[in-house]
Amino acid sequence: MNYKRHIFSTRVSWDTxxxxxxxxxxxxxxxxxxxxxxxxxxxxxxxxxxELSNAKxxxxxxxxxxxxxxxxxxxxxxxxxxSSKYAETxxxxxxxxxxxxxxxxLLKLNDGHYKYVTVAGNYFLGxxxxxxxxxxxxxxxxxxxxxxxxxxTDYFLPHVYHAKGSVYHERGSFSNAYNKNFKxxxxxxxxxxxxxIKALNTFKKTDTLHIASMYNNLGMCDEGTxxxxxxxxxxxxxxxxxxxxxxxxDEELHFLYVMKGNxxxxxxxxxxxxxxxxxxxEKFNFDVQSKDRTGRIVGSLRDLLxxxxxxxxxxxxxxxMNFLLLIKEDxxxxxxxxxxxxxxxxxxxxKNDLEKMKLYSSRLNALDQDYNKEISTxxxxxxxxxxxxxxxxxxxxxxxxxxxxxxxxxxxxxITLLVASAFVNIIFxxxxxxxxxxxxxxxxxxxxxxxxxxxxHDIEQQKDKIKDLHMNLNxxxxxxKAFLENLKKVKKNNNAxxxxxxxxxxxxxxxxxxxxxxxxxxxxxxxxxxxxxxEYLSEKxxxxxxxxxxxxxxxxxxxxxxxxxxxxxxxPGSVRVYKTKIKTKIGLEKDQDLNSFLNTIK
Numbered sequence: 001m002n003y004k005r006h007i008f009s010t011r012v013s014w015d016t017x018x019x020x021x022x023x024x025x026x027x028x029x030x031x032x033x034x035x036x037x038x039x040x041x042x043x044x045x046x047x048x049x050x051e052l053s054n055a056k057x058x059x060x061x062x063x064x065x066x067x068x069x070x071x072x073x074x075x076x077x078x079x080x081x082x083s084s085k086y087a088e089t090x091x092x093x094x095x096x097x098x099x100x101x102x103x104x105x106l107l108k109l110n111d112g113h114y115k116y117v118t119v120a121g122n123y124f125l126g127x128x129x130x131x132x133x134x135x136x137x138x139x140x141x142x143x144x145x146x147x148x149x150x151x152x153t154d155y156f157l158p159h160v161y162h163a164k165g166s167v168y169h170e171r172g173s174f175s176n177a178y179n180k181n182f183k184x185x186x187x188x189x190x191x192x193x194x195x196x197i198k199a200l201n202t203f204k205k206t207d208t209l210h211i212a213s214m215y216n217n218l219g220m221c222d223e224g225t226x227x228x229x230x231x232x233x234x235x236x237x238x239x240x241x242x243x244x245x246x247x248x249x250d251e252e253l254h255f256l257y258v259m260k261g262n263x264x265x266x267x268x269x270x271x272x273x274x275x276x277x278x279x280x281x282e283k284f285n286f287d288v289q290s291k292d293r294t295g296r297i298v299g300s301l302r303d304l305l306x307x308x309x310x311x312x313x314x315x316x317x318x319x320x321m322n323f324l325l326l327i328k329e330d331x332x333x334x335x336x337x338x339x340x341x342x343x344x345x346x347x348x349x350x351k352n353d354l355e356k357m358k359l360y361s362s363r364l365n366a367l368d369q370d371y372n373k374e375i376s377t378x379x380x381x382x383x384x385x386x387x388x389x390x391x392x393x394x395x396x397x398x399x400x401x402x403x404x405x406x407x408x409x410x411x412x413x414x415i416t417l418l419v420a421s422a423f424v425n426i427i428f429x430x431x432x433x434x435x436x437x438x439x440x441x442x443x444x445x446x447x448x449x450x451x452x453x454x455x456x457h458d459i460e461q462q463k464d465k466i467k468d469l470h471m472n473l474n475x476x477x478x479x480x481k482a483f484l485e486n487l488k489k490v491k492k493n494n495n496a497x498x499x500x501x502x503x504x505x506x507x508x509x510x511x512x513x514x515x516x517x518x519x520x521x522x523x524x525x526x527x528x529x530x531x532x533x534x535e536y537l538s539e540k541x542x543x544x545x546x547x548x549x550x551x552x553x554x555x556x557x558x559x560x561x562x563x564x565x566x567x568x569x570x571x572p573g574s575v576r577v578y579k580t581k582i583k584t585k586i587g588l589e590k591d592q593d594l595n596s597f598l599n600t601i602k
Contacts, residue, residue: 041079042116046155048083049120052090061090082109082117089124097377100128116155119144123156126163132379134167141167158202158210165195165217172224189224196221209252212242216259219266228270235263257286258296264303277307295336297327302343321347334374338367536601543585551578556598 048064055061065087072080085106092098107121126140141164148157172188200214215238222231239259242252264279280303287297301324308317321344328340345360533556534549544552554564561572561579568575583594 042114042153042155044079045083045086045114045116045120048086049116052087055090058091061087065091078109079114082106082114085109086117086120096128100125103128115147115151115153119147119153119156119160123160123163126160130163130167130170132375134171137167138164154202158199158207161195161199161202162210162214162217165192165199168192168195169217169221169224172221176224186225189221193218193221208242208245209255212238212259213255214238215241216255216262220262223262223266223269226269228266231266232263232270235259235266239263254286254290257283261300261303268303268307273307273311277304277311280304280307295333295339298324298331298336298339298343302339305343334367334371338364338371341367533601541586544582548578548582548585551575552582552598555579555582555595556601558595 048068051064052061055064065084068080068084068087071077072084085102089099089102089106092102103121103124106117107125110117110121112118122140122144126137126144129140130137141160144156144160145164148154148160168188169192172185172192175185175188196214196217200211200218203210203214205211215234219231219234219238222228222234239256242248242256242259245252248256260279261283264276264283267273267279268276280300284297284300284304287300301320304320305317308314308320324340324343328344331337331340341360341364345357345364348354348356348360530553533553537544537549537552551564551568554567559567561575564570564575565572579594583590583592586594586597588594588597
């Protein structure tokens with residue numbers, strides 16, 4: 001026994017060695033070509049992103065940044081250096097220029113190793129430059145989309161679709177406002193609609209704010225293509241969808257009123273000024289309540305002024321202007337200040353107040369210069385950073401490729417020698433193993449063929465037995481019928497010729513006994529099988545009574561309650577009660593069939 005085990009163990013070991021010889025070089029090649037690639041542990045960065053998004057203060061973000069940096073210093077794992085740089089992007093979100101530089105550094109560090117970081121970096125960069133360089137922003141968004149669609153992940157996919165759609169929407173709005181080229185703008189709005197629909201289909205059903213936002217965006221695309229009815233329908237749906245949610249947070253509540261303002265724009269375009277005023281006032285009142293001093297409240301004021309000028313509501317127009325004068329010094333952002341001063345310049349121009357018109361014209365001119373300078377500086381900075389990033393990447397990739405090619409050539413030479421030296425030995429061992437397997441298969445086939453022949457012989461024997469049993473049973477039935485007829489004759493003849501009749505009956509009884517003798521062997525086999533079946537049941541389920549064990553035989557034969565009741569001289573209802581008790585004792589569920597279960601017992 002031990003000797004056989006030893007031989008088997010030796011054979012397995014030799015097969016293992018053969019596999020190592022065959023697969024070893026392949027594995028080494030795989031390790032070599034993948035040694036410069038990190039495992040894509042994107043889940044780690046998903047957790048980091050969630051942690052950073054939940055951080056409420058810059059100090060909390062700094063702690064995460066320092067923690068990841070310490071992990072890198074201890075483990076020297078590049079992943080932690082990348083995660084610390086990723087955290088740094090959250091520290092300077094308000095400083096666009098610095099943030100852009102950090103994102104470029106992040107992409108350079110990552111070098112495509114972690115898909116999550118590559119997608120995030122391209123998405124963040126696109127957002128930062130979508131106003132100053134929309135074409136370049138679309139390129140970054142496309143890079144992010146390509147990765148997400150290829151790998152079938154959606155870390156940022158719906159948001160990138162949304163961002164790309166927004167760039168097209170802004171471009172379409174610009175064409176409408178300045179170029180007056182409806183064909184070009186329609187093309188941009190159609191592209192925007194395409195990506196908003198993609199985003200809508202990708203967001204999860206629980207992302208109620210984003211779903212509402214997509215319907216709102218579709219409505220604004222309709223506004224751009226002058227399909228006002230469809231636009232109103234889309235934005236009204238978005239308002240109802242978001243409004244029916246319970247307990248809106250501040251962001252959701254704010255966006256609800258933004259959509260109401262957009263609905264007002266569509267009614268204004270449709271020349272339904274009362275409804276336009278209604279929605280503009282709702283948004284304006286919300287902005288006043290929330291003490292907003294950004295472009296949002298200024299936009300509300302501008303929309304109301306447009307309505308009041310067209311409807312010639314001078315008093316209301318003056319009220320709005322007075323409010324604008326009150327808040328003009330508090331507004332934030334150079335773009336918002338430009339809008340405020342442009343409104344005031346136009347207002348005093350219409351009133352022929354030359355002094356104030358000149359004042360706000362001067363301020364407007366200074367603001368325009370500052371804004372142009374800011375945009376120019378930003379574009380120059382982005383160009384410098386981008387060019388530097390591209391040049392460094394090209395140089396690094398070229399140097400890396402040269403070194404990598406040298407290593408590959410050396411390694412491939414070694415692998416070629418190893419494979420050549422092992423090749424002859426492998427072929428010999430494969431042939432030997434194949435011969436052994438062939439002999440083994442021939443032996444197994446012979447055993448299977450012998451088993452099949454024996455089985456066919458047994459089946460034929462059983463068929464003959466069943467055929468004889470059926471024939472003898474038919475003979476017995478006929479004899480019993482004749483026996484019954486003779487009894488009727490005895491009764492009818494009033495004992496006349498009774499001697500002859502009784503003699504005939506004795507002959508018939510002898511015939512029946514002869515038939516029983518012929519059937520003894522097959523019926524005995526059935527009886528033996530039933531005894532074995534009852535013995536198994538009583539051992540397996542000792543709680544079953546003798547009556548229940550006997551009934552199990554009938555159930556196994558698939559007899560119904562009526563048939564069993566006739567055999568056992570009990571009612572069909574009693575049979576059903578017994579059946580339920582047996583199922584309970586055996587431990588079957590209500591929906592399990594007892595007959596099927598009993599037939600599984602051999």
